[in-house]
Amino acid sequence: MTNTDATDVREIGIGVIGMGGFGLFAVQQFLQVPHTRLVAIAGSKREEAIAVAKRFGAEQLGSLEELVNHPEVDLIYIATPPFLHYEQSMLALNAGKHVICEKPLAMNSEQGEEMLALAKQKGLLMVTNLMQRYNPMFARVKHLIDKNLLGEFLHGYFENYAGDEGLAPEHWFWDREKSGGIFIEHGVHFFDMFAGWLGEGKVVASQILKRPDSDDIEDQVQATVEYGDEATGKKLVNFYHGFTQTGRMDRQEMRLLFERGDITLYEWVPTRMVMRCVVDEETTRALMDLFPGAQLNVTANIGGKDRMLRGRHKTFEAYQQIELKFGFGDEKQHIYSELLRLMFRDQTMSIHHPDTHRIVTEQNGLTSLETAVVADRMARE
Template identity: 80%
Template sequence: METTAPNERELGIGVIGMGGFGLFAVQQFLQTPHTKLVAIAGSKRDEAMVTAKRFGADQLASLDELVNHPDVDLVYIATPPFLHYEQAMLALNAGKHVICEKPLAINPEQGREMIETARQKGLLMVTNLMQRYNPMFARIKHLIDKKLLGEFLHGYFENYAGDEGLSPEHWFWDRSKSGGIFIEHGVHFFDMFAGWLGEGTVKAAQVLTRPGSAIEDQVQATVEYGDDETGKKLVNFYHGFTQTGRMDRQEMRLLFERGDVTLFEWVPTRMIMRCLADEETTRALLDLFPGAQLNVTANVSGKDRPLRGRHKEFDAYQQIEIRFGFGDEKQHLYSELLRLMFRDQVSAIRYPDTHRTIREENGLYSLQTATEADQLARQS
């Protein structure tokens, strides 16, 4: 008779807050072997009822019942930010691992207490910063670290977000519930650039209020990365929740000494690179972005070689454009990132010394950066 190894016994999941995204995420989590949806609490929405029925899970009346359920090992929290601290602490003190949607908490003080409680109890307290599981994230990290286009110089992220689903009464606009745009939404992108460039310092930040209302719908911040020895770099972050849904789009650009990279979507799926390259660099770029479309913009020869920029001299034989990822279905990629994130954390539960791509400190650091930006914007 076959038996399950002790480290691979069935892992029971309890969910607090089963809305549309909660349902989407849980469907991905449950594709991890030896996992089961045990119970749902904190939501009476149709999604919760349907999910409980679909997976044979208990629909519980209280959070206390869920966190004390003997078959629940991990609690997934998909509620508004102001509830994360109370609900996570309830789960941690009941001896349950926790994965919560971003941000970790409404402020760093709460976040530090949550993480310290988890550490003392030997539990996970992880924020779902799934961006780091994106293969595009790793490719850009390699591009920066190996200096394939020279030194990284500057970047921006611009989020032209739709607000059609956010009525004036929605909790998103209530700072006491969301923390504001930097904290509720910006943490993903502060974390992404920290993963590429290391820890940064907020140098400037602004917030704008919609005319005739108290709604804060646009924010921007400038974060400085690096130091005098490695060279300082500035990255600008803009979030505006102002668009009709059909115009919702996101774009980020990274500028290097010999080219630039533009990424599209809030989880980057598509890329356009424009650069000057020699033969060796072109080969390295096409290895990094397999299957990419290569367009030659111009050949560089004769008196035009070598080239100069930033008082440096370098060689190139072509000006090229590389397009990558335009055939990918972005919703399928989002699904895969959720699966990768969850499997990574489950592996750490079963094998505690396992390396994790996202750890507790990622959620706290991104929250600290967002809080710095929010506070500085208010001073301005």
């Protein structure tokens, strides 16, 4: 690293493995974080890689070995298919480079544990890009749950109706030896999200469906994860992923049910929310503080003796039944961009200041992978 100013904040040189469409999108955001520079790209002759190299004046190297041993590269960003993550990350770590890797961390828990152990031994980052936790919506839902603003959380689901137009039958996504299957390649984001809200979960049921007339295309998966315990009350969350839709119908939805209402979140990185609930005056104020600028629609006024409501053998008071809409004016691509900048800033800050608290740590990547591995294994037993 080289000094860049009098405050001794050092420039971080980035090397990239896997400069495809998302790699380009991510690197454009990383380089907006101060004191970072794209040094080199390796292992890709794709049009995107050539364009990025020209735009940022980066070197295009012929081998991964050249990249990880480049003296000006401090951090390797890996955006390749999952089956390459272990080998490429270990190569970078052994060369003394920090690593940020796209999900999943690895193809199995044993690989993930080995990667994290080596990173810890060398004092290096080995972080999975679980960008969901940097979403302000994530923090708002976490506050809603922790403060019991709608009563206790009871149940949830995530449903991913994903498009498969860009996934030809020969695409690596369908090859379990390269992707790990849908739970591992894709599900880790959402297992991690709910773990952030509810704590560590346990997979209690799981299924995988193959496409009719196909021996090897698994296009639908479903898992049920249990959170909490007997003391705090157990909660079930269902996770469904189906790669079955035309691109125009690609959509995601998750719902969280509480004692006095529910919220529905939209998009794979949730940017929009609809809440339906019964509230007293104090709760309405707390919700409007939590979701500033939300549109509040009054479904019904509740007065007199009707203000005392019952549910789950509990009595509570309410003065209105309302609907809140939040985030519908936001541009989702701009939010995705900001989450990548926040993630990269958070991680590189810990390179400058190792004791800095990070929102996402190495353990998040491993824990989400372990949940996905259990779901995948249980579906096959």
